[in-house]
Amino acid sequence: MHLAIRDVTKTYSNGVRALRGVTLDIPRGMYGLLGPNGAGKSTLMRTIATLQDPDTGSITLDEQGAASPHLIDVVREKDRVRRTLGYLPQEFGVYPNVSAERLLDHFAVLEGFTQHLERSRVVESLLRQTNLWDVRRERLGGYSGGMRQRFGIAVALLGGPSLIIVDEPTAGLDPAERVRFLNLLSELGEQAVVILSTHIVEDVAELCSRMAVINKGQILIEAEPLAAIAALRGHIWKRVVARQELADVERRHRVICTKLLSGRTLVHVHAESSPGPEFEAVEPDLEDVYFSVMTGHDGAEAATSQAAS
Numbered sequence: 288m289h290l291a292i293r294d295v296t297k298t299y300s301n302g303v304r305a306l307r308g309v310t311l312d313i314p315r316g317m318y319g320l321l322g323p324n325g326a327g328k329s330t331l332m333r334t335i336a337t338l339q340d341p342d343t344g345s346i347t348l349d350e351q352g353a354a355s356p357h358l359i360d361v362v363r364e365k366d367r368v369r370r371t372l373g374y375l376p377q378e379f380g381v382y383p384n385v386s387a388e389r390l391l392d393h394f395a396v397l398e399g400f401t402q403h404l405e406r407s408r409v410v411e412s413l414l415r416q417t418n419l420w421d422v423r424r425e426r427l428g429g430y431s432g433g434m435r436q437r438f439g440i441a442v443a444l445l446g447g448p449s450l451i452i453v454d455e456p457t458a459g460l461d462p463a464e465r466v467r468f469l470n471l472l473s474e475l476g477e478q479a480v481v482i483l484s485t486h487i488v489e490d491v492a493e494l495c496s497r498m499a500v501i502n503k504g505q506i507l508i509e510a511e512p513l514a515a516i517a518a519l520r521g522h523i524w525k526r527v528v529a530r531q532e533l534a535d536v537e538r539r540h541r542v543i544c545t546k547l548l549s550g551r552t553l554v555h556v557h558a559e560s561s562p563g564p565e566f567e568a569v570e571p572d573l574e575d576v577y578f579s580v581m582t583g584h585d586g587a588e589a590a591t592s593q594a595a596s
């Protein structure tokens with residue numbers, strides 16, 4: 288199972304260039320697509336999910352190990368992709384007065400489970416897997432955000448997809464729900480290609496074995512998170528500055544991020560060696576990777592080549 292995206296571009300009719308030559312290799316497991324609002328994540332997710340066409344470029348799904356070991360041309364063979372796809376869009380509607388069990392049963396009929404016994408077995412197993420069994424008879428309108436997202440995953444899993452796409456699923460979830468949801472996704476990653484699009488760095492740090500950062504329709508880095516972090520080791524330095532010093536520090540150093548810290552500002556800078564005695568070395572994390580590629584002050588080339596070696 289492998290998804291190959293080659294040189295995909297998309298310009299909307301209003302002139303926005305949402306994807307500019309996106310090339311990615313996505314193997315089985317959890318893959319994080321990380322980027323700020325408007326980066327092009329949803330455009331790419333919808334394109335892979337066959338809901339819109341790219342202007343140029345190709346996307347192929349290699350179903351190695353599946354019953355029909357063939358390359359699927361995602362852009363041209365939409366029906367084949369849809370048979371193997373589970374897609375959780377950024378926003379989806381539910382019928383608020385129907386229970387999870389009834390609605391899932393209804394979707395299962397549409398998915399082709401016409402035999403009652405088999406269908407109730409599938410519905411029960413999905414409701415248990417997504418931890419909704421105890422609340423299966425409650426109306427969906429009363430569900431919390433996390434419960435709704437888990438219901439969305441249950442629907443997406445009908446038919447046993449080997450390609451699962453989830454678009455910004457953790458936005459708005461409380462911390463406990465978020466962890467529960469991410470754990471569910473990571474179980475799925477053992478069997479399938481799971482692509483998680485998010486603007487939350489920790490989602491990727493905690494979960495994904497591979498990742499890409501996208502901004503303004505371009506891939507800035509594609510790497511294994513741990514390798515990308517390792518490539519920055521020894522290059523990230525921190526210092527707390529007063530607000531009025533910040534502009535000067537930004538002029539003289541490659542500042543990758545700033546955070547408020549009880550009225551003062553914590554600054555992270557990228558430098559090959561110590562930028563001065565007032566700086567302290569930092570053990571880098573994925574936020575440092577993200578902000579250094581986003582600001583262009585990065586070890587991106589080093590991280591990419593390390594990941595590839």
Ligand SMILES: Nc1ncnc2c1ncn2[C@@H]1O[C@H](COP(=O)(O)OP(=O)(O)OP(=O)(O)O)[C@@H](O)[C@H]1O
Nearest residue numbers: 299301303305322323324325326327328329330331
């Ligand atoms: N149907 C559309 N018509 C015109 N422009 C669009 C359309 N959909 C998206 N865009 C624009 O394309 C760019 C990429 O949008 P996209 O939704 O793919 O980004 P995103 O990374 O998913 O961001 P968000 O997290 O805000 O959804 C943005 O500038 C957006 O305004």
